[in-house]
Amino acid sequence: MRYAYGLTSALLLGGATFSLVSGFPAGAQVAQNDAQKMSAVVPRAGAPASFADLTAQLQPAVVNISTRQKVKVQNENPLAGTPFEGMFGGGDNGGGGGGQTREAQSLGSGFIVSADGYIVTNNHVITAEGQGEVESISVTLTDGNEYPAKLVGKDAQSDLAVLKITTPKPLPFVKFGDSGAARVGDWVIAIGNPFGLGGTVTAGIVSAVLRNTGSGSAYDRYIQTDAAINQGNSGGPMFDMKGQVIGINRAILSPTGGSVGIGLAIPSDIASPIVDKLIHGQTIARGYLGVRIQPLNDDLADSLGVPHNKGEFIQGVEPGKAAALGGVLAGDVVLRVNGQDVSPRQSLSYLVANTAPGTRIPLDIIRNGKPMTLQVTVATRPSEEELAQQTFDPDNAGGDNPFKKGANPKAPASSGLTEKAIGLSVQPLTPPIARAVGVAENTKGVVIGFVDPNSDAGAKGLSRGDVVVSAGYQPVNTVAELEAAIRAAQASNRPALLLQVIHRGQPAAYVPIRLR
Numbered sequence: 001m002r003y004a005y006g007l008t009s010a011l012l013l014g015g016a017t018f019s020l021v022s023g024f025p026a027g028a029q030v031a032q033n034d035a036q037k038m039s040a041v042v043p044r045a046g047a048p049a050s051f052a053d054l055t056a057q058l059q060p061a062v063v064n065i066s067t068r069q070k071v072k073v074q075n076e077n078p079l080a081g082t083p084f085e086g087m088f089g090g091g092d093n094g095g096g097g098g099g100q101t102r103e104a105q106s107l108g109s110g111f112i113v114s115a116d117g118y119i120v121t122n123n124h125v126i127t128a129e130g131q132g133e134v135e136s137i138s139v140t141l142t143d144g145n146e147y148p149a150k151l152v153g154k155d156a157q158s159d160l161a162v163l164k165i166t167t168p169k170p171l172p173f174v175k176f177g178d179s180g181a182a183r184v185g186d187w188v189i190a191i192g193n194p195f196g197l198g199g200t201v202t203a204g205i206v207s208a209v210l211r212n213t214g215s216g217s218a219y220d221r222y223i224q225t226d227a228a229i230n231q232g233n234s235g236g237p238m239f240d241m242k243g244q245v246i247g248i249n250r251a252i253l254s255p256t257g258g259s260v261g262i263g264l265a266i267p268s269d270i271a272s273p274i275v276d277k278l279i280h281g282q283t284i285a286r287g288y289l290g291v292r293i294q295p296l297n298d299d300l301a302d303s304l305g306v307p308h309n310k311g312e313f314i315q316g317v318e319p320g321k322a323a324a325l326g327g328v329l330a331g332d333v334v335l336r337v338n339g340q341d342v343s344p345r346q347s348l349s350y351l352v353a354n355t356a357p358g359t360r361i362p363l364d365i366i367r368n369g370k371p372m373t374l375q376v377t378v379a380t381r382p383s384e385e386e387l388a389q390q391t392f393d394p395d396n397a398g399g400d401n402p403f404k405k406g407a408n409p410k411a412p413a414s415s416g417l418t419e420k421a422i423g424l425s426v427q428p429l430t431p432p433i434a435r436a437v438g439v440a441e442n443t444k445g446v447v448i449g450f451v452d453p454n455s456d457a458g459a460k461g462l463s464r465g466d467v468v469v470s471a472g473y474q475p476v477n478t479v480a481e482l483e484a485a486i487r488a489a490q491a492s493n494r495p496a497l498l499l500q501v502i503h504r505g506q507p508a509a510y511v512p513i514r515l516r
Contacts, residue, residue: 048241051189055201058243060172061112062236064140064193065121065149065163069128071102109192109236110139110163111245113275115170119163120275121235122250123154126161139165142199153278157286157353158219159250160271161235162278174237177244179267182206182223190227190249190263192236202228204261210345211264213253214295218286218353221345222264223247229263238265287355288381289328290321292507293348296333299456299512303472303489303496304333306366311335312348315509326376329367331473331500331510336364352378368473417483421490422497422513423455424448426479429467437465439502444477445469456514462501469508470500489515 048054108125112118119139128134137149147165154161182188186206194200204227211224225238229249238247247265254260277284292315294300301308314332317324328334334342337351338361355361357380362373418424426446427433434441445467451458468476471485489497496512503509 048187051201051203054239054241054243055189055191058174058189058237058239059191059199059201060142061174062142062191062199063110063112063119064196064198065108065110065119065125065235066138066140067106067126067128067134068136068138069106070133070135071128107193107196107232108234109232109249111191111235111237112171112173113175114173117165117167117171118152118279119149119165120248120271121161121163122248123156123159123161125235126151126154126163127156137163139163141171153281155274155278155284157217158270158274158284159266160248160274160278162275174239175244176268176272177240177242177246179209179223179246179269182209182240182246182267184208187241188225188227188246189239190225190229190233190236190265191239192229192233192249194228194230194232196232204228207262210267212344212347213264218347218349219266219270220347221267221270221350222250223267225263225265226261227263228259228261230259231257233263244268285357286353286381287357287359287378288321289323289352289376289378290318291323291328292316292509293334294510295344295347297512299496299514300498300510302494303498303512304366305369305492305494306333309344311342311366313510316507322376322379326363327374328363328365328376330508331367331498333366334363335366335371336362338362353381357381417486418479419450419452421486421515422499423452423457423516424462424468425450426468426482428478434467437467437502438504439467443467443469443502444475445502446476446479446482455516457511460511460513461503462511462513463503465504467502468499469502472498486515 106125106128108121110119110121110125113120126134126137137151138146139149140146145167147167149163149165152162152164184206187203188206189201189203191199191201204225206223207226208224211222212220213222214220223238223246225247227238229252233249234251236249237245238249240246246268248268248271249263249265251264252259253262253264274284294313294315296306296309296311296313298308300313311333314323314328314330314334316330317328334348336342337348338355340346340351342348342351355378357378360375360377363376364371364373366372418426426448429439429443429445429447431441433447434443437447448462448464448466448468450464451462468482470476471482472489474481474485476482476485486497494515496514499511499513500508501511
């Protein structure tokens, strides 16, 4: 569980409730969702006198989900891997230094979406962490009956999963509603399995719609609620007053690990089509450009001279992929995707991921202060394994590296402008230094020898051994060229200077540095 004012990936482990309009037998809809009964118990206006009647109709479709897992734990045998490891009970249980296997359980929530037993939950509810392995999944209904569940499909990116149970009679179920119609201030109720207590109902209002947490994920769009959500609520449903699922409880923001009234739910408009595909065994294909992006924060906007909170910044472009083939360059600012504005509430990742692969779309960008439009054909997002990248760590490189951690080379001399204006002391990048800091010998730039810890550069993580390759979009091969870029920014009254930096062998990234 990671809380600390962060997005706790709702190892709230809970249940979510929604039902699909199509794809199930006609007889699947039982009296659970009788429209006339529902309208009779929902107040027309104002605060409801009670949620009891609505809860009584919905709660039978909400389930508790538990898993049994085998989890590898660190072997604490000090003699592991030696002929004496058996003295500590190692032997066949993994005492040979490979770690031992322990039984573990997880608890969460889910909801039934068809009379024949399809159940929706969060992917993290039924997925083991680390090197663990899920051995079995069980579903417990409100009547106390427990059934083994089969995993039908899961999608890690959206954090959704579908299970299937078989029962002797049709099951009550619920339906997805229209999350796009939800308004701030609307009443909602959440039903789930917090802390393994079983069916628990909480009520609140919609605190925000399309809440963006800054994670950069393609699905970083949530309904925020102050209805109490806790560990074990993950995967559980958020209902509107029509008794329809408009959200799937996924995470909370909390400094303590407990509910402080900021719960986040996956909107039903995002979840419903993914669930439908998982049920029918269809592949979930997402759009992909092949770029590394960064939100256009105030410092970046100031360094570029562009408006705040509009667009996203391209940190890097993968060679040979969709963006590169369409002419996108590192340093571009993307303002619109296929006519839709890129904003904190509608990120570039979201717009591209929800574009069908193979579609040719226009990207409206700003490049070095000039607007232009590029035509890009969206590709299919690779698997997470294919996206994994290796990075060079110069601290583990051999040889005499004057820029490795712990080294303390003398700061090179300069005119003093770079130290005064941006808190950096730099020197030309020579082939031996390039090898030492983990970049190609033919890399052009200047290497940082000293960073003032009280400067904006120090606060943003620049460190000795980083290589500055451009400033204000102009190549930097000498100290004089960096100083010229600083003077140009000062002359144009820009409060920040955009540096392109290679940090310890990683791909080059743009970093806006405040001038002082």
